Amino acid sequence: MGVKIFLNGLLMGLAEIIPGISGGTVALILGIYERLIHAINSFDIVFIKHLKKREISQAWKKVDGPFISTLLIGMLFSIYFFSSLILLLIDTFPIGFKSFLSFILFFSVFLDPIRPRISKEFFIGIFLSFLLCLILYSSPAGNFEEVSLSYIFLSGLIAISALVIPGISGSFILLLMGTYQSMLLAVRNIDLLVLCLFLLGAIIGLFSITKLIKTALEKKRELLMSIFFGLIIFCIPLIWMNDSNLTNEKLNIIHIILGGIIALLIVLLFKDLGKSNVRSSQTYL
Template identity: 25%
Template sequence: MSVGTAGVCLRGLAMGFAEAAPGISGGTIALVTGIYDELVGTIAKLSPPSFGLLRSGLKAFWQHHNLTFLVALGVGMAAGLLAMAELLVWVLATRPALAWSFLFGLMLVATGGVALQSKPLWLLVLGVPGLAAGLVIASGSGLPEVGGSARMWALFGGGTLAATAWIVPGVSGAFVLVLLGLYAPVLAAVHERNLGDLAVLAAGMAVGLMLSSRLLARLLATQRQPVLGFVTGLMAGSLLKLWPWRSEEVAVFPTAEDPLLIATLGLTILGAGAALALLAAGRKAARS
């Protein structure tokens, strides 16, 4: 493995860690580590017609699609996702309030980071509807528990939407899974090595990447401010879904009698600090 390929693999590892947690965008990690343009450009080359290059031989197909880069990145991301998923499954099973408090801090600052990129006009015009939509979605229970083919379609659709969010800096793919009520089931599938569910999710993600990469690039280039305004509101509304203090799944205010109050507040601050560090690194990378 060359140094360059190893470096891409390590970047993928960091992106995998990030995408396992709502609030941190894998796209942001790609931007911070200097591979975002290559990533989006490489994904944009993937289209059904481009597979016709296989007639010219595997080498031509491989080089045209920059598959050395994609495979190295994918291996790193898979390792990062597996490691972080194991940790999150354990914490969510034993101390859910602590896990959600850290994720709430991440998401809170990530929302502020997107808001800072948005103009006040669009925050008002589209941020408010986005906030309302986020609150409505977050106050629900997500997609209903289903089995069989309906479950497969839910995972496929969730993967498609999550991948679309994944390549936008500042928007987390895991955040989309939280909104859909698929975050815990997907973590469980990773933990249990449920290859059937993971294959369907991966297929949805592949479709999402191929369909969205060019569209998102065009949309962000021509309608960036309206998109950011709506996404800011949506993310703000979705914070209700991550609120760590709950009684029978209903969000409540913390009390002084809560034995985990200090730890929960501390992890919220820690999550916010981690997101602030990533946002600062992202701004520095964008300027350089």
């Protein structure tokens, strides 16, 4: 069980450092999305009361401690050890890598956790997600050589939304804000000041957005899931936006095909993990 959750964390961590795919998307595909939202929202006043009374075991159980801690360890491990590899792949195989990401998103919408029911809410959700992606398309990517510490905090506050909103990539948000490379360098060089400020912003943003998501899941579940479905579909072109490789060199068909095959294998892995995750997650909801 712990190994499986750790693997889920590894996959979510990888998604968080790849521009174009989000940890929220992976959590949704893996069937742990609602359990994750529930666990994050459990850090409330009751949790604090348990801590004040030194009821550590009750507090740990309330926030689904084994799940959230193992998932977080997997994510941090993935982000720290694979950030350099991701940069290398992006630079060395840009077309194949982006093809891989695009096919992962495309194949994933056919999986049960993401595929919504066709209804009025579905079309409203698709329209709203289209408008949001249109805003992202029209946003010029920032390219700031130096950013202030307050801006790093703001980046964490905004980019963390991708952890709980499928379809929106946190790395892509950082690209738009001009802090993507700065954060990868901070991770590589263990710049504690930058990392702590980013983490502080992320924590504040995370608890704010998850409360909204939890309320929406309870009251407007079909609409919310339709928005997620639309975001995943419409964000695929974001992966290719402003890509000089599309105009400066021939598309490598072999890389595209390989990217698609690897993506299909990964999505099949997601499907198998998702089935067991859904069964275990139902205990906590």
